[in-house]
Amino acid sequence: MYLEPVRKKRPPGDDPSIGMRLGLLAVAAVLLFSVLGFRLWFLQILSGDRFVELANNNRLRTVSIEAPRGVIYDRNGKVLVKNRAGLSVGILPMDVQDEAEVVSRLARVLQIPEEDIAKKLAKGKLDPYVVTTIKEDVPENPVVAYLEEHSLEFPGVRVEKSYLRDYPRRSFATHLLGYVGEISDDDLQKEQFRALKAGTHVGKDGVEATYDSSLRGKDGSRTVEVDAMGRPKRVRDQVDPLPGNNLVLTIDSDIQDAAERAVREGVERARNSGFKNAAAGAVVALDPRNGEILALTSYPDYDLSKWVGGMKTEDYAALTAPEAHNPLFNRAIKGLYPAASTFKPFVAATALKTDLISWDTKFFDDGTFRIGRQVWKDWKPGGHGEVNLVQALGESCDVYFYNLGKQFYDQKGAVLQAGLREFGFGRATGIDLPGEEKGRVPDKDWKKAVGKTDVDKLWKTGDEVNLSIGQGDLLVTPLQLAVAFAAIANGGDVLVPRVGMQITDASGNVIKRFEPEKRGHVQLNPEDLDAVRRGLRYVTAEPGGTAYAAFKGFPVPVAGKTGTAEKRPDDDYAWFMGYAPADNPEIVVVALVEQGGHGSSVAAPVVRRVLESYFHIAVKGPSVISVTE
Numbered sequence: 001m002y003l004e005p006v007r008k009k010r011p012p013g014d015d016p017s018i019g020m021r022l023g024l025l026a027v028a029a030v031l032l033f034s035v036l037g038f039r040l041w042f043l044q045i046l047s048g049d050r051f052v053e054l055a056n057n058n059r060l061r062t063v064s065i066e067a068p069r070g071v072i073y074d075r076n077g078k079v080l081v082k083n084r085a086g087l088s089v090g091i092l093p094m095d096v097q098d099e100a101e102v103v104s105r106l107a108r109v110l111q112i113p114e115e116d117i118a119k120k121l122a123k124g125k126l127d128p129y130v131v132t133t134i135k136e137d138v139p140e141n142p143v144v145a146y147l148e149e150h151s152l153e154f155p156g157v158r159v160e161k162s163y164l165r166d167y168p169r170r171s172f173a174t175h176l177l178g179y180v181g182e183i184s185d186d187d188l189q190k191e192q193f194r195a196l197k198a199g200t201h202v203g204k205d206g207v208e209a210t211y212d213s214s215l216r217g218k219d220g221s222r223t224v225e226v227d228a229m230g231r232p233k234r235v236r237d238q239v240d241p242l243p244g245n246n247l248v249l250t251i252d253s254d255i256q257d258a259a260e261r262a263v264r265e266g267v268e269r270a271r272n273s274g275f276k277n278a279a280a281g282a283v284v285a286l287d288p289r290n291g292e293i294l295a296l297t298s299y300p301d302y303d304l305s306k307w308v309g310g311m312k313t314e315d316y317a318a319l320t321a322p323e324a325h326n327p328l329f330n331r332a333i334k335g336l337y338p339a340a341s342t343f344k345p346f347v348a349a350t351a352l353k354t355d356l357i358s359w360d361t362k363f364f365d366d367g368t369f370r371i372g373r374q375v376w377k378d379w380k381p382g383g384h385g386e387v388n389l390v391q392a393l394g395e396s397c398d399v400y401f402y403n404l405g406k407q408f409y410d411q412k413g414a415v416l417q418a419g420l421r422e423f424g425f426g427r428a429t430g431i432d433l434p435g436e437e438k439g440r441v442p443d444k445d446w447k448k449a450v451g452k453t454d455v456d457k458l459w460k461t462g463d464e465v466n467l468s469i470g471q472g473d474l475l476v477t478p479l480q481l482a483v484a485f486a487a488i489a490n491g492g493d494v495l496v497p498r499v500g501m502q503i504t505d506a507s508g509n510v511i512k513r514f515e516p517e518k519r520g521h522v523q524l525n526p527e528d529l530d531a532v533r534r535g536l537r538y539v540t541a542e543p544g545g546t547a548y549a550a551f552k553g554f555p556v557p558v559a560g561k562t563g564t565a566e567k568r569p570d571d572d573y574a575w576f577m578g579y580a581p582a583d584n585p586e587i588v589v590v591a592l593v594e595q596g597g598h599g600s601s602v603a604a605p606v607v608r609r610v611l612e613s614y615f616h617i618a619v620k621g622p623s624v625i626s627v628t629e
Helices: 016-046 048-059 099-110 114-124 140-149 206-210 253-272 313-319 340-353 389-395 398-409 415-422 444-450 461-468 478-490 526-541 599-614
Strands: 060-065 079-091 132-135 157-166 180-182 201-203 220-226 232-239 246-249 280-286 293-299 363-365 368-371 374-377 385-387 493-495 500-504 510-513 518-521 559-565 573-580 587-594
Touching (some): 079 140, 099 114, 114 132, 140 157, 201 206, 253 587, 253 599, 280 478, 280 599, 340 389, 340 415, 340 461, 340 559, 340 573, 340 599, 363 398, 385 389, 389 398, 389 526, 398 415, 398 461, 478 493, 478 526, 478 573, 526 559, 559 599, 587 599
Antiparallel strands (some): 060 220, 079 132, 079 157, 180 201, 280 293, 280 587, 368 374, 500 510, 559 573, 573 587
């Protein structure tokens, strides 16, 4: 048997493994506390500001305060557009807990579709710290009162005070003034809106759009401390908004009102004359001395207040329905029409200027004009006999101008077109309103570009003949006619029309004044200009003039021109343009009634009504006017 010797026991402190374990434990403890210390240092020192900011964001809310837009006045200081206080409902995305429930409840209270709120909220999440406006112009009772009473059921929902556009006369100068709306995604990409953010309100049409940067003030802000539920407790800081500047227009409210009443009257006159499709028109009145627009109206118009707080779906559907006749469309600057006989003064001026004829050059009119087998007819059966240029303008002799068209065609180059473009046709006038159309002066190059067949691409004699009476492929706007006619009235200056007169601050101090601008000059010698003017005076002053009946008894001498435009398959369009006083023009007025029939009996009385307002004449023209052209 083997016996193992007894080992001598060591004290615990003499065991080397225990010391090693204790050493490792100490190292681990030091490392652990070092990591914790470093983490605390990192959080408190390096990242302290960031976490303070996050903490503040959890208890502070900064809300933008939109600045009130500037007031819009007419030239005499009458208020056309102002502001009124309103309430808007919005959502702060970061405070919304149950999105589906909040959207559903809010849709029922505001009576708008859930999908509309969801879309706005989705866009608002791109910046969750900013309130996204859901609906403007919300009534205090019962909507706002209900939201405030049940605030716990609407976490993240905010009610804010706002400024809304207010129109003393809701359907007045509609297309000229324009409206305001929330900035779109496309707008945000434009250079002039780069500094703005989603939810900002900007001008969408008319002078609201053109002068938006002046009318729109500088937004302020309010920082509010909130509780754990996001409910406001107290205001911590506020920066007041700066109101926008005011805009004074060249418009005269009395003349504008007369123009709007006159065009409605013109439509009614046309309907009573058997033109049942007449339903729309336009009037432009301007000062030929400086280009200031005194009135600009497009009919039908609509109530601008429908845009306040957002256009309702049913309202927009009603405005865009076929039977509404497109009231959103500004016919004065965007409508394109054949000019018909209102074009003859510009053709005559070009013929005189290029020495194609002299004022006493005569042509015989038996009622027809022939080139080969093609026949054109005069508006007057049997014709006007032998006439010179003055008589041809006064009686609107088509055959005289057919002859001019043939002679222009025989010239080398586009002589007629070049002369017409000097008056501003075929290009935008440059008016300070958005969306203006430039019209069209057709020539051989244009026809070659648009023709579908080899024959269609050819510029023929008939094209020039039709152009000489304002028909064919010619397209003009009422504003273009007014600007061109003003050049005849003022001696040849082609002016840039404008509706903005000056910008002022809240105290009425002028910040900027808009000066007259000349775009070109039509060089006409005095004898030629006098001949054209005598022809235009003949229109209203002589028994054979096409507008003699419409202006009979009018105490101020008027020069003008009638026009009856063919635009198939529509009924004829009625035109008239006039200026007065004939010997020292102060005002030019152009009127159009779509499918209104005759310029002499329908459009001329419209212009007379506007001139009655301008000259403060109480004498009214005849209720029934005989038809000429």
